Amino acid sequence: MFCYQCQETAKGTGCTVRGVCGKTSDVANLQDLLLFVLKGIAHYRVQLRALDAVDHSADRFILDGLFMTITNANFDKQRFVEKIKEAIKLREQLKQTFLEKGGNPEKITFEGAFWTADTLEEMESKAGHVGVLSTENEDIRSLREMLTYGMKGMAAYTEHAHNLGHENPSIYEFIDRGLVATTLPLSADQLVQMVLECGKNGVDAMALLDKANTDTYGNPEITKVEIGVRKNPGILVSGHDLRDLYELLEQTEGTGVDVYTHSEMLPAHYYPAFKKYKHFAGNYGNSWWRQVYEFQHFNGPMLFTTNCIVPPHPDANYKDRVYTTGSTGFPGFKHIERKPGQPKDFSEIIEHAKRCPAPEAIESGSIIGGFAHNQVFALADKIVEAVKSGAIRKFFVMAGCDGRMKSREYYTEFARKLPKDTVILTAGCAKYRYNKLPLGDINGIPRVLDAGQCNDSYSLAVIALKLKEIFGVKDINELPIVYNIAWYEQKAVIVLLALLYLGVKNIHLGPTLPGFLSPNVAKVLVEKFGIAGITTVDDDLRFFLGN
Ligand code: FSO
Ligand code: SF4
Missing domain, CATH: 1.20.1270.20 (Substrate Binding Domain Of Dnak; Chain:A; Domain 2)
Structure with missing residues (x-):
């Protein structure tokens, strides 16, 4: 291989x-x-x-x-x-x-x-x-x-x-x-x-x-998502496919089984159509790679609608409680297929959940998200005012993915050390590195604005284009926006290529540059688009803030 x-x-x-x-x-x-x-x-x-x-x-x-x-x-x-x-x-x-x-x-x-x-x-x-x-x-x-x-x-x-x-x-x-x-x-x-x-x-x-x-499902809106647990048995849904989750919510309604999101499924809570389900209980845990610890405590079955699956440890207590659907699969996990023209049949996983105890709490409290383009446009006046008055000095796009490597602690430290007059725009599972930090707000605007899943990086680009129009600048790169993106897998590659197509320059990509870039190809990306890696938090902050 x-x-x-x-x-x-x-x-x-x-x-x-x-x-x-x-x-x-x-x-x-x-x-x-x-x-x-x-x-x-x-x-x-x-x-x-x-x-x-x-x-x-x-x-x-x-x-x-x-x-x-x-x-x-x-x-x-x-x-x-x-x-x-x-x-x-x-x-x-x-x-x-x-x-x-x-x-x-x-x-x-x-x-x-x-x-x-x-x-x-x-x-x-x-x-x-x-x-x-x-x-x-x-x-x-x-x-x-x-x-x-x-x-x-x-x-x-x-x-x-x-x-x-x-x-x-x-x-x-x-x-x-x-x-x-x-x-x-x-x-x-x-x-x-x-x-x-x-x-x-x-x-x-x-x-x-x-x-x-x-x-x-409607436009995402500002939403407080619970991160604790309730008393009913639950099903934990991971991945990105909203239709799968929606069908599961329809089928679990009134069964006494609650539904929780994990990792990239968190943003489902931001959509009006999902909010109507009272048993849509909250988000459990963090980004994908933490599943090996978090699933041990969930007690109920898990459903993967897309990546990221981590092979369970041979002694993992949850191995026989994991289901996959769509493109995902793992030997030993049960796979649920869609019959053409029908909703997926989740009855097996629902019956499985009923036999399980309720999840064990690993966190408590809530987090806020739902800042996709429509919601941000609704707040545009407030945001523009904050930029004009100097209350917001810079936006930091920190979208992308999380991963296991220790080097990713950079992103938590970076978020923590950002000055209080800066705002983080995020999307994708990268957010879990800082979305539970007490970073506060600027005139009521949270300092971490989560647009949604990694594909909702599109929203961040739409927001940047809108700001370009409002501030009347010729080039998207003249805006006070810095791109410090974390990547892991191939969806992040298409997000990066999309940003380059939209003319975004000087994107910093970490924690390491892709291994698939040959030195010559890397040189083209550096020369043509100003792509760069990351260094240390302090040096990068000095660089980005221009001091
Ligand atoms: Fe993350 Fe995995 Fe969304 Fe990826 S859960 S890493 S880029 O699948 O797709 O952000
Ligand atoms: Fe897995 Fe990444 Fe290695 Fe490919 S490069 S085998 S996706 S860890």
Whole structure:
């Protein structure tokens, strides 16, 4: 195996024996093989489009295939084997359509468009040869992978929107072209262009999901979320898929089972449609990696709607209480599928919860969030006034992800040491590094404004664009906004590419720069966009505050 797609990659350069995330080498290789066949599918789709015969049969399949390979989403070897078999079948159907439409088979030479296998042995003997290292030139490899990771993140967001019935065909078109681009002898410049285009499509994907979420569940609003526990048994829901959570709330109503959010599901509390459920009890615990401690105390079942799953310790008391759905999977966890056209059937997990004791309290009190674009616009006058009067000196966008590494304590210390006339704008699970600190408010505006999930970084960009308009500045970079972003997995890659597309410069990225950036590609990002890493809290604060 070779994988360097996330921030925690071994030695900052690549996991080669087993993932730091717990991904085994056979699963890593099968993920590469799935990507290989997905690229084959994309070749036919691109050719069919050129023949004016767009085929939508694999739209959803491609999103799901990419999503399954994101860090911490799916560790289940069997699911990958099945997915690869399905991919081959789907690809053969597309090939058939392509030939029927008069397509010239000689136009497609990429091996993933015709390689096939029936047995696990055949799959495994191929899987070790189609991964990241099959691209020899390190700069081309770096660009191909950055493009791939951006598309994985984009696919995740697009899939959530799809689940709510919202689609944008141009995103599918881009993903096809992007997958094909990683198989062609393109120059570094051509790949850089594709990476930038990926950022544009990332903005579109996040806008699509924003519309899907707000059209379906209303606009997030300021909300106090309880972080303690109640007396009923509970189900703890993690991940990002709002529809899954909504259906679970509908099905648990009146059953005596409460529902709590974990990690990235916290922002569901901010939506009006979720507030009507009285048994939607609060948020339990912190960001994804703390699950190994926090799940031990929850007592009831857990449901993963997306990443991040941490493989449980062999002695973990909760191993037989975890359920997965959507793109996620883990060997031994029960998987709940959606039957076409129906709500998911959560009856098993609900019955399971009824047999469990109520959760044990690990915290008490509440936190405040819900500052997505609509809510912030409603407060615009107050915010603009605070900026004009000097009460707010600077905004710090500290969106992104949390992670296990000790180096991430930087973000807690940074938040704590920020001067009192600054405001943090956040989204994603990065917030758990500082959202429970007593940072106070500025004229009633909390000093940590949480817009929502990592995809709601889109809201932060919309807010910045609005401020640009209000303050009448020509360039978004003239605003008093600093970007000090924490990244972990591939959704953060698409958020970063989206910000670059929107013209944001001088983004600081930590706790370390991506291992998949070759020195030359890193140089381009530094020179063109002013991307930088982080240093120490004190030095960075001096730098950002200009003193
Ligand atoms: Fe976090 Fe995990 Fe949302 Fe990621 S829970 S790390 S960037 O999946 O998607 O912020
Ligand atoms: Fe390593 Fe990250 Fe890949 Fe897991 S996802 S194998 S930790 S680089």
